[in-house]
Amino acid sequence: MTSYAEVIGDPIKHSKSPLIHGFWLKKLGIVGGYHAHHVLAEDLAAYFETRGADPDWRGCNITIPHKIAALDHVTDPGGVRQSIGAINTVFRGERGQLIGTNTDAAGFFAPIAEDEWAFRDAIVIGAGGAARAILFALAQADIGSVTILARSPLKAAALLSHFGLKGQVLKMDARLPPAELLVNSSPLGMAGQLPLEIDLSPLPENAVVYDIVYTPLETRLLAQARELELDTVDGLDMLIGQAAFAFELFFGQAPPADCEDELRALLLK
Incomplete structure (x- = not known):
């Protein structure tokens, strides 16, 4: 199976994260996927339980309205609950545990x-x-x-x-x-x-x-x-910036640094 990551939220159709991560995956020749997944508040616990049992799932970005509630479903070794109090990224640790962090800051x-x-x-x-x-x-x-x-x-x-x-x-x-x-x-x-x-x-x-x-x-x-x-x-600067940190957590490589203009042009289509 192919490893993948995703972005979750409610609503989620507006998200440009799949375009960003898909662009970087293609540029780096990484076999993997990234897509948007609509998750309602009442389904958040089930989502993490299901994804946590899927060895191909590398993690997710989190958008409105789950950034605070998601803390209850992951481990927090970095103390993000006490410092920021919200997470926007969950990734799988070396022992398979789901780790919450925040790349928004x-x-x-x-x-x-x-x-x-x-x-x-x-x-x-x-x-x-x-x-x-x-x-x-x-x-x-x-x-x-x-x-x-x-x-x-x-x-x-x-x-x-x-x-x-x-x-x-x-x-x-x-x-x-x-x-x-x-x-x-x-x-x-x-x-x-x-x-x-x-x-x-x-x-x-x-x-x-x-x-x-x-x-x-x-x-x-x-x-x-x-x-x-x-x-x-504008909002793309923060979106691309936080995504870059998350991408490396998901796929083990930093995104290419020499094609931001091409990426912005893609996102503006």
Whole structure:
């Protein structure tokens, strides 16, 4: 049988992960597969039980809404539950055990790593599993104050406390404070989801606007940022970055580093 990995979520049709991993598998000549698999919340335990018994299964990426719940079905030798509190990747260990980890944090930070973020201010929209990875990365970068815009103020406040960040929690429709980095970690603005209605005019001219949504790639948030001549980072940067770390865990080889332009062109078709 052929080894394979997959991405799970609900919904899942929007995922570009099969294109990314399939591209790398072909480039490296690896015999293997990668596909999307729709998993409902009530089926998550059965999914991991079934896949754990399949020796050809190498692991999975995890997207909305399973990044937190999946922790209950895997081992956690790296202490991800205590550090980030959410996983986006499960892979098979040397003894066959299912290991949960998080490649979102590194994937998120890679496109902005060349900038110095210590003591600068940030805004994060959303308080879900992706926000956890982003806040973890910002904490490691010694970010200054963090403002979280969230529907659940208590949940957002708990995240600030968990990651030892100073800042504030505002409602989704609140006026933005001036900050050098704004990150949309929510599904708002994604195809099939509610739009993200936000006024970026309070941001300074040196601000970076980062939207992890990649369907569509040109979100209304990024379009508004470009109209204001702000620097932007689109969702493909984080998607490709986190996928690269996961691919090596699944298939034992790092993805090729010299064909990112070709990969982006494929994803934009």
